[in-house]
Amino acid sequence: MSLKLSLRFYKDMIEKGFVPDNFTLPFVLKACAQAQALREGEGIYVYAIKSGFVFDVYVGNTLMRLYVVCGVIEAVRKVFDGNFHRDLVSWTTLIQGYASMGFSREAIGVFLDMGSDDNLRVDEMTMVIVISTCAKLGDLDLCRKIHEYIFDNFVKVDVYVGNALVDMYVKCGDVDFAFKLFQEMPEKNVVSWNSMILGLAQKGDFKETLSVFRRMQRENVKPDDVTLVGVLNSCANLGVLELGEWIHAYIDRNRIKADGFIGNALVDMYAKYGNIDKAFGAFENMKRRDVYSYTGMIAGHIGLVEEGCRYFEDMSRLYNLQPQIEHYGCMVDLLGRAGLINEAEKFIKSMPIEPDAFVWGALLGACRLHGKVKLAESIMKRLVEIEPDKEGAFVLMSNIYSSANLWRDDAMKVRKSIKERNMKKTPGCSTIELDGVVHEFRKGEKSHPQATEIYKMLYQITNHVRGTTEARKYAR
Numbered sequence: 001m002s003l004k005l006s007l008r009f010y011k012d013m014i015e016k017g018f019v020p021d022n023f024t025l026p027f028v029l030k031a032c033a034q035a036q037a038l039r040e041g042e043g044i045y046v047y048a049i050k051s052g053f054v055f056d057v058y059v060g061n062t063l064m065r066l067y068v069v070c071g072v073i074e075a076v077r078k079v080f081d082g083n084f085h086r087d088l089v090s091w092t093t094l095i096q097g098y099a100s101m102g103f104s105r106e107a108i109g110v111f112l113d114m115g116s117d118d119n120l121r122v123d124e125m126t127m128v129i130v131i132s133t134c135a136k137l138g139d140l141d142l143c144r145k146i147h148e149y150i151f152d153n154f155v156k157v158d159v160y161v162g163n164a165l166v167d168m169y170v171k172c173g174d175v176d177f178a179f180k181l182f183q184e185m186p187e188k189n190v191v192s193w194n195s196m197i198l199g200l201a202q203k204g205d206f207k208e209t210l211s212v213f214r215r216m217q218r219e220n221v222k223p224d225d226v227t228l229v230g231v232l233n234s235c236a237n238l239g240v241l242e243l244g245e246w247i248h249a250y251i252d253r254n255r256i257k258a259d260g261f262i263g264n265a266l267v268d269m270y271a272k273y274g275n276i277d278k279a280f281g282a283f284e285n286m287k288r289r290d291v292y293s294y295t296g297m298i299a300g301h302i303g304l305v306e307e308g309c310r311y312f313e314d315m316s317r318l319y320n321l322q323p324q325i326e327h328y329g330c331m332v333d334l335l336g337r338a339g340l341i342n343e344a345e346k347f348i349k350s351m352p353i354e355p356d357a358f359v360w361g362a363l364l365g366a367c368r369l370h371g372k373v374k375l376a377e378s379i380m381k382r383l384v385e386i387e388p389d390k391e392g393a394f395v396l397m398s399n400i401y402s403s404a405n406l407w408r409d410d411a412m413k414v415r416k417s418i419k420e421r422n423m424k425k426t427p428g429c430s431t432i433e434l435d436g437v438v439h440e441f442r443k444g445e446k447s448h449p450q451a452t453e454i455y456k457m458l459y460q461i462t463n464h465v466r467g468t469t470e471a472r473k474y475a476r
Contacts, residue, residue: 006031007040020047022056029062038070057085061093068097091117092126099133107133108142115149122153124161131164135171143172159187163195170199190224197230206234210243223250225262232265236272244269248282259288267296276304291321298330308334329358336366341375357386357393364393368400376400394418 010028013020020028025048032041045063048054054063060083067075076097080090091114098107111130114120127150134146147165150157157165162185169178182188182196193216200209213231216223223231228247235244248266251258258266263286270279283289283297297311312331315321328351335344344363348355360383367376376397383393394414401411448454 003031003035003037003040010044020051022053022059025053025056025059026062029059029066033062033066033069036070038066038072041066041070054079055083055085057083057087057090060085061087061089064090064093064097068093068100071101073097073101073103088120088123088126091120092129095126095133096129099129099136104133104136108137122155124156124158127155128160128164131161131168135164135168138172140172140174143168143174159185159189159192162187163189163191166192166195166199170195170202175199175203175205188221190221190227193221194224194226194230197227197234201230201234204237206237209234210238210240225256228256229261229265232262232269236265236269239273241273244273257287258282259286260290264290264292264296267293268299271296271299289319291315291324291327294319294321295326295330298327298334305334305338305340325353325356325358328353328355329362332359333362333365336363337369339366339370341366341370341372345375357383357390360386361393361396364396364400368396368403371400371404373400373404373406389421391418391421394421 006028010020010024013024025044028044029041032038032044041063045054048059048063053059060079064076064079067073067079076094080086080094083090091110095107095110095114098104098110108130111126114122131146134143146168149155150161150165155161162181166178166182166185169175169181178199179196182192185192193212196212197209197216200206200212209230213223213227213234216227228251232244232247235241235247250256251262251266256262263282266282267279267286270276270282279296283293286293294311294315298308308331312323312327315323315327328347331347332344335341335347341363344366348359348363351359360379364376364379364383367373367379380393380397383390387393394417398411398414398418401414446455
């Protein structure tokens with residue numbers, strides 16, 4: 001029933017001498033809440049105070065709900081504190097009110113206060129709200145306390161509570177435990193799979209992300225938009241073109257709109273593969289574009305300077321989208337890779353925002369490509385000021401010196417600085433896709449099950465190359 005109709009019946013009822021009671025008022029207040037009609041709802045509230053029905057638990061709960069949807073948290077708390085007859089709905093509504101308005105700590109505080117009432121038994125719905133609120137805080141210790149409460153109070157862990165727990169541990173940084181919970185869940189839905197896929201991708205474990213997706217397919221769970229974005233991002237980072245193209249075909253086959261996150265993920269994936277035509281095709285097919293769409297196209301047009309610059313300018317000129325630090329970094333990378341080092345420097349000086357490590361790092365990378373040692377040294381000083389504990393700039397500077405045959409003095413000094421600062425270089429890692437399976441290799445690692453055969457083949461290839469080189473030398 002519409003608000004207008006509800007209020008008309010309510011008004012007719014009073015005019016004909018009938019007195020609204022604690023059954024009538026909740027229905028009218030519910031209609032006000034659905035329409036977010038705060039002024040009309042407060043008129044009902046005045047009547048409830050005069051008639052004494054404001055102390056009725058059902059009237060109070062519906063009134064609290066009205067204030068929650070209208071975003072008036074002070075009024076929610078006032079009604080709650082003024083009502084001595086509270087039930088689980090009263091507490092849950094207050095918790096949800098604080099949580100929905102961004103007061104996560106206060107929401108958890110109310111939940112902990114609620115635990116002191118021995119007459120209340122928390123249900124799954126309340127628990128999901130509390131777990132989701134805890135996830136927003138990112139507090140792992142609090143996360144574990146909430147999980148402990150569930151076990152201690154025998155709260156039923158259905159699929160919704162399970163999903164919320166997995167999501168909470170992912171967002172609080174313990175992806176491994178989230179995966180353990182996910183494995184143990186007796187019932188899963190698409191949200192369960194999405195939580196794990198996005199969690200693993202966020203951790204950077206892209207190989208495991210794709211493994212979970214393949215398992216999802218085997219169990220005949222239909223992926224949704226969230227699934228596809230997580231998998232496309234993992235394909236982009238691993239360079240798994242075959243699966244990425246299969247996902248794109250799946251999107252087209254099922255007539256899924258490739259806008260927003262999905263469109264951006266497609267653009268980013270093809271740009272990282274270096275397939276600019278397909279990246280541009282995905283970009284052109286997007287009905288709605290945002291800053292991330294343009295980031296993908298700018299980054300993808302490395303070597304196509306004019307087009308990249310045009311996309312950068314179009315962001316603000318045509319679409320009123322203000323470039324962020326990532327876009328400036330992409331432009332520096334674009335100019336630097338093309339050998340336009342002076343232009344890249346001028347671009348940085350003209351930036352309306354302070355350049356960060358990403359921007360300077362892009363220019364340092366260009367210095368390595370084009371042998372600009374002196375400029376690299378000045379950039380290095382800036383990077384050390386911004387990120388004194390990161391080893392990336394030191395390693396890159398060492399490589400620049402080595403490429404310029406300055407290994408003995410300058411490169412060794414940089415290597416010594418790395419040791420003195422107790423920095424550890426992240427081992428090099430590469431991946432290759434073969435028959436739909438991704439194989440990962442790290443520098444110096446021999447844990448691959450076919451390591452013996454692989455090194456044997458590399459030895460044969462190396463000898464063959466050496467033999468061919470020697471033969472050509474003598475042929476001259």
